Amino acid sequence: xxxxxxxxxxxxxxxxxxxxxxxxKIGASVGLSGYAATTDTxxxxxxxxxxxxxxxxxxxxxxxxxxxxxxxRSEPQEAVTAYRKMLQSDKVDIFASGCVSAGNFAAAAFxxxxxxxxxxxxxxxxxxxQVKWAFSTLPPPKFEVETRLSYLKDSTQIRSFGILHDPTxxxxxxxxxxxxxxxxxxxxxxxxxxxxxxxxxxxVQLGRLNAAGxxxxxxxxxxxxxxxxxxxxxxLGLDMPLLNSLDDVNLFRxxxxxxxxxxxxxxxxxxxxxxxxxGKLHDALSEFLTPWRAKYGDxxxxxxxxxxxxVMLTADAVKLAGSTExxxxxxxxxxxxxxxxxxxVYSMSSDVHYGLTENPLLLARIVDGKAQIVK
Amino acid sequence: MPEATLLLQxxxxxxxxxxxxxxxxxxxxxxxxxxxxxNFAQGSFVMLGGVVTYSLWHALHLPLAVAAxxxxxxxxxxxxxxxxxxxxxLWHRRATMxxxxxxxxxxxxxxxxxxxxxxxxxxMSLPPILSRGPIHLGPIVLDTQVAFIFAVSLLLVAGLRLFxxxxxxxxxxRACSIDRDAAALLGIPVSRLVAVGFALSAAIGAIAGILxxxxxxxAYNLGVPFAIxxxxxxxxxxxxxxxxxxxxxxxxxxTQSLATVAFGAxxxxxxxxxxxxxxxxxRPQGLLGTAKT
Numbered sequence: 063x064x065x066x067x068x069x070x071x072x073x074x075x076x077x078x079x080x081x082x083x084x085x086x087k088i089g090a091s092v093g094l095s096g097y098a099a100t101t102d103t104x105x106x107x108x109x110x111x112x113x114x115x116x117x118x119x120x121x122x123x124x125x126x127x128x129x130x131x132x133x134x135r136s137e138p139q140e141a142v143t144a145y146r147k148m149l150q151s152d153k154v155d156i157f158a159s160g161c162v163s164a165g166n167f168a169a170a171a172f173x174x175x176x177x178x179x180x181x182x183x184x185x186x187x188x189x190x191x192q193v194k195w196a197f198s199t200l201p202p203p204k205f206e207v208e209t210r211l212s213y214l215k216d217s218t219q220i221r222s223f224g225i226l227h228d229p230t231x232x233x234x235x236x237x238x239x240x241x242x243x244x245x246x247x248x249x250x251x252x253x254x255x256x257x258x259x260x261x262x263x264x265x266v267q268l269g270r271l272n273a274a275g276x277x278x279x280x281x282x283x284x285x286x287x288x289x290x291x292x293x294x295x296x297x298l299g300l301d302m303p304l305l306n307s308l309d310d311v312n313l314f315r316x317x318x319x320x321x322x323x324x325x326x327x328x329x330x331x332x333x334x335x336x337x338x339x340x341g342k343l344h345d346a347l348s349e350f351l352t353p354w355r356a357k358y359g360d361x362x363x364x365x366x367x368x369x370x371x372x373v374m375l376t377a378d379a380v381k382l383a384g385s386t387e388x389x390x391x392x393x394x395x396x397x398x399x400x401x402x403x404x405x406x407v408y409s410m411s412s413d414v415h416y417g418l419t420e421n422p423l424l425l426a427r428i429v430d431g432k433a434q435i436v437k
Numbered sequence: 438m439p440e441a442t443l444l445l446q447x448x449x450x451x452x453x454x455x456x457x458x459x460x461x462x463x464x465x466x467x468x469x470x471x472x473x474x475x476n477f478a479q480g481s482f483v484m485l486g487g488v489v490t491y492s493l494w495h496a497l498h499l500p501l502a503v504a505a506x507x508x509x510x511x512x513x514x515x516x517x518x519x520x521x522x523x524x525x526x527l528w529h530r531r532a533t534m535x536x537x538x539x540x541x542x543x544x545x546x547x548x549x550x551x552x553x554x555x556x557x558x559x560x561m562s563l564p565p566i567l568s569r570g571p572i573h574l575g576p577i578v579l580d581t582q583v584a585f586i587f588a589v590s591l592l593l594v595a596g597l598r599l600f601x602x603x604x605x606x607x608x609x610x611r612a613c614s615i616d617r618d619a620a621a622l623l624g625i626p627v628s629r630l631v632a633v634g635f636a637l638s639a640a641i642g643a644i645a646g647i648l649x650x651x652x653x654x655x656a657y658n659l660g661v662p663f664a665i666x667x668x669x670x671x672x673x674x675x676x677x678x679x680x681x682x683x684x685x686x687x688x689x690x691x692t693q694s695l696a697t698v699a700f701g702a703x704x705x706x707x708x709x710x711x712x713x714x715x716x717x718x719x720r721p722q723g724l725l726g727t728a729k730t
Contacts, residue, residue, distance in 0.1 A: 096658065099558040229703065256702045260662035262457065262653055265450040266697040273443050286560025286654030293562065293652055297580030299571045316562055 085128035086121060086386055088113065088373065089154030091144040091169065093162045096136025097228075097259040097285045100310045101365045102160035105183050106131055108369025109158050111353060122377050123386045130154060134165050141165025149176050155386055157181065158372040161200075161284070161365070163231040170196060179379075179392040181372035183365065185232045186415055197395055197415045199368040199375070199405060201308075203236045204243070205421040206328045210280055210305045211240070211247040213326070213425050213436065220303075224276030225254040226267055226291065228283035236282045236307065252276035259285060265294045272300055282307045289313070292320040308423070310362040311433050318428035329426035329433055330405055332367040337435045342402045343422075350404045371403035375417070442576040447694045453583035453652070455690020456590040457483075460645035461667025462674060462682035463597065464638035470614030470677050471627075471634030473534060478519055478541045480664025481548040482512045482639045486646020487655035488552055491561040501563070509643045516639025519544050520632045528628070545660065552657040560654035563647075586648045593641065594683050601679070606633060614677055669713050675726020684724050688712070 090109055092102035113127040121127050130152045132144035141162055148154045149172070156179050159166055163184035170192040173180055180196040185203060187193055214220050225240050227233040237254055244251045253274040255267035264287065271279065281291055281304060288306050295304060306314070306327040318325050331338055335351060338344050350370050354363050378401055380386055383394035398417065401408040408417030425436045461483055468476040489511045493504035523540050532540075567581040601607040610630050612620040621627045645663070646655065666689060674685025689709055696708035716723060 095553060095558070103558070258702060258705075260659065261702065261705075262649065262662070262666075263450060263454045266447050266694050267702060269443065269446055269450070270698065286562075286656055289560055289562050290653040293654075297571055297578070297583065297652065299573070299578045313560060316560075 084125055086123065086125040086380075087152060087154040087156075088127060088129045088376070089145075089148035089152060089157045090129060090131045090159055091134050091141050091148070091157065091162075091165060092131060092160035093136030093165070094131075094133040096134075096162075098136040098160060098162050100313060101183070101284055102136070102162065104310065104362065104365035105160045105369040107358070108350075108354075108363075108366030108371075109373055111350075111357070111366065112370040112373035115349075115353065116373065116377055123380045123384075125386065127373075129158075134160075134162055136162050136165075138162070138164040138168040142168050145169035145173060149173065149178065154178065155388065156376055156391065158369065158376065159183065161232075166196070167231065177388045177392075179388055179395060181376060183368050183372070185235055193415055195392055197375070197410065197417065199371045199403070199408075199418075200232075200416065201330075201406070201418045201421065201423055202416040203232065204239045205418070205423050206282075206307050207236055207240045207243060207280075208421060209328050209423045209425055210326075211243060211249060213305070214249055214278060215247040217436075218278070218303075220277045221248065222250045222252045222275050223278040223280050223305075224252045224268075224271030224274065226264070226271065226279050226281045226283075227254075227256055228259060228287070229256055230283065233282040233307075240280055240282075257283070257287060259283075259287060261287065261290070263294060264291050265298055268294050268298060268300060272298070272302070276302065278303045278305060280305050284309055286313065288317050289320070292317045292325065296320060305425075308364065310364065311428070312362050314428055314433075315431060323427055326425055326427050326436060329424045329435070330364045330367065331422055331424070332363040332404055333433045334424055334426055334435050335363075336432075337424075343404075343406070346402045346404050367404040371405050371408070374403065375401060375408060444698070446577050447698050448691055449577060449579055449583070451691035451694025452687055453580070453586055453690070454649075454693070455670075455687035456586045456683075457645050457649045457663070457686070458666045458670045458689050459674075459683035459686025460590060460593065460641055460648075461663050462670035462686045463594070463679045464642045464645075465667055465671040466674075466677050466679045466682045467597075467610075467638040467641065468631075468634045469671075470679075471610050472524065472528075472613075472631040473617065474524060474537050474541065475668070476519075476541045476635070476638065477538060477664060477668075478544040478548065479638065479642055479667060480660030480662070481545050481552075482516065482642025482660075483646040483649075483663045483667075484552065484655060484657065484660035485512045485515065485548070486643030487563070487650035487659075488556055488561060488646075488657065489643075490647050490650065491563055491655070492556055494563065495561070501566070505647045508647060509640050512639040512643035512646075513636045515548065516635035516637075517632055520635040524631065524635070525628065528631075545664070549657055549660060556657065558656060558658075560656045561650070562654045563651045565651045566648075580652065582648075582651045586652075589644070589648055590683070593644065594680060597679050606630070610634065666709070669709055672713060673716055673723055675723030678723070678725045681723055681725030688724070 134141035134144045158181045161183040167187045170187040174195045182198045186196045227237045253271045303324045379394040383390040398410045406418040406422030426433045464479045489508035490504045493499045493507045565582045572579040609625045670685035670689045671682045674681030693705040696705045
């Protein structure tokens with residue numbers, strides 16, 4: 063009898079061992095090099111930190127989380143390779159991918175065929191069958207535009223501005239929104255100029271915008287070109303303000319050194335934590351920022367906080383679904399309501415896959431090296 | 438601003454960028470003349486010029502001039518090491534030129550990756566070397582840093598002309614550019630001149646990087662765009678002719694500027710390459726090169 067019990071126990075152990083060891087795999091296609099390196103590296107670190115926090119509490123749906131990271135070099139072609147590898151070889155359960163919109167778009171068709179949900183740091187693909195499986199922790203692009211247009215309308219005498227943007231889908235979308243919405247703020251768009259990430263000089267674009275009557279620049283795009291823009295504005299003797307889209311505050315400090323108070327930028331709550339009043343948002347930020355600051359000091363938390371929220375939303379969806387199966391998690395994601403993240407309150411539905419439905423963004427400037435809300 | 442004035446302003450802007458392209462192009466020519474190799478690691482010298490200067494100035498708090506000198510020394514050391522560890526062994530094995538060019542491309546990638554590991558991916562910039570506002574020439578605005586780039590570029594070009602015409606080493610390098618085998622038969626130490634060529638072009642590349650960084654940002658991955666523009670400029674000017682290369686750089690910078698004005702920034706590379714194709718078809722020897730008979 064004793065021998066039979068031991069054998070039964072051994073058999074049970076053998077049968078259940080793979081299930082116990084099975085992990086919940088989150089794939090991350092991120093640009094660890096290239097133009098999105100700063101943002102996507104931070105996004106990845108936020109994803110990893112959230113996974114560690116959840117693993118400390120038992121993981122997702124009883125499975126420990128394993129994060130698989132692939133560098134797409136901020137290039138769409140590389141992103142396709144990264145996604146294919148994670149789907150076919152790693153067999154990930156969900157994606158939590160970075161900000162390279164074009165890369166996420168390029169892979170969306172076959173990710174959808176595999177019925178794997180995508181949590182993204184980018185704008186969402188357009189085809190209805192693709193957007194069905196994609197969710198974003200990015201604020202809807204119009205929020206970034208509206209934050210800046212409101213400022214121009216309410217706090218300045220400026221009534222004409224120029225748009226300077228990079229050629230990414232995210233930037234193009236914001237530029238289009240700015241052109242459409244300017245009139246409703248009593249503003250006119252003097253011109254719309256594009257630049258490339260590797261451009262050595264943006265003086266021509268700025269000169270054209272100035273000649274067209276722009277009195278402020280709405281810049282849309284990531285990376286070091288903001289610094290080039292600031293330097294070119296000074297070089298051309300143009301004293302107009304520069305209002306930048308969301309990015310890493312550490313990239314903004316040298317820009318503020320060049321332009322001073324003329325440099326303003328869209329900030330997420332985590333970048334101006336000190337100004338956030340006590341409440342649910344403050345609590346959510348504290349939960350994330352405490353381990354973040356312990357590990358990374360004053361490194362910018364914005365993109366990481368979006369990665370953190372992506373994983374926490376995934377955990378919430380799995381809990382709602384009562385399953386880790388891709389289709390069920392996708393369906394549950396659409397049912398999430400009033401989820402307090404570090405980047406705002408998320409409420410999804412079949413029509414709303416950008417979960418942030420109320421604008422959580424603020425306008426800020428750098429004062430004494432710190433991001434401060436512009437009153 | 439009237440259209441003509443605006444156009445003149447954009448010509449000045451384009452010429453400033455063109456000076457830097459021209460310096461990068463000169464770097465290509467110096468190595469090509471000494472060795473016959475197109476060194477695609479040239480962009481890494483430009484990148485290191487800015488990145489190392491910034492790192493020494495910002496992290497070690499060295500004076501800007503000392504930091505810049507340090508960056509030039511680091512770049513020269515890299516240039517010489519590229520020759521000693523990559524080019525020369527391949528040369529001795531009689532590797533084809535294609536293989537050596539690929540090897541320099543590999544050097545570019547290795548340097549880029551190492552820079553990423555050592556200094557990270559954050560964009561960097563330097564303060565203006567001349568700390569005064571822009572110069573107003575009537576309605577035209579000339580950034581003092583761009584004026585400085587013009588001046589230093591012209592001095593460098595003049596200095597290089599003296600070097601190639603008045604010094605034994607320079608004349609020996611010109612002999613190599615005409616016929617390396619004949620130069621070797623005449624007792625000219627060709628392999629040593631290749632090392633000198635790498636050192637010189639690395640120094641010129643680093644200076645270009647130091648000059649341009651106060652006007653924009655630099656980062657580990659900005660070497661390749663400069664290398665591509667410099668390569669095009671070198672062909673436009675007449676590959677192998679340093680002074681033609683500088684003119685090619687100016688031409689390219691102005692072309693890009695005018696293309697942006699007329700058709701938008703998305704077309705600047707289209708126009709750069711279109712001009713390159715026109716030259717390759719109609720004047721393959723470039724602006725100052727001589728046609729091969």
